[in-house]
Amino acid sequence: DAGITQSPRHKVTETGTPVTLRCHQTENHRYMYWYRQDPGHGLRLIHYSYGVKDTDKGEVSDGYSVSRSKTEDFLLTLESATSSQTSVYFCAISESGDRAPYEQYFGPGTRLTVT
């Protein structure tokens, strides 16, 4: 299995509080991604990174920010959590994102509940 860890694995927080989720990889892959998964919507891309300090938005980026100061870490921040951000969050890594092969490897997920 690819060396990807996510922390925390579970979190319950209150509306309006800031939350940071961490994704850590040991594969030295260039690309890192954050997805959320909700019933009826499948996995949707929030943000991705194509290198240190290089990030871009996905299809559901509102309310989220990211940072990548080191190759191995990709942080997802909810500045002020809302109940609509209750979801399971998956991190993924890829050796390449713009040329074959493109396969992504996913972390175990973080279950976030905003009350």
Place this chain on the structure above:
Amino acid sequence: DAKTTQPTSMDCAEGRAANLPCNHSTISGNEYVYWYRQIHSQGPQYIIHGLKNNETNEMASLIITEDRKSSTLILPHATLRDTAVYYCISYGSGNTGKLIFGQGTTLQVKP
């Protein structure tokens, strides 16, 4: 919206081959077909991918039609642990990680 269509669900007897179809009639010439699966509550797992030729690895085989408009993922000897949601995705250069996961096929392997 997903660019692929798959049956919502399928059953397979343990030990038999599971054949999961996928239609991708609008696939472009530089797009690969990727298969992932997601076992309950876990992160998606990469299975296999192909462009034109049939592919086989330790997990599965991928059969792509000559016109590339459809493909079939084959799990040769399904086990109970293969029960999962299987996603077929077309993906190519320029997508920059924007995998579009549709609803996939829920495969139930039964004893």
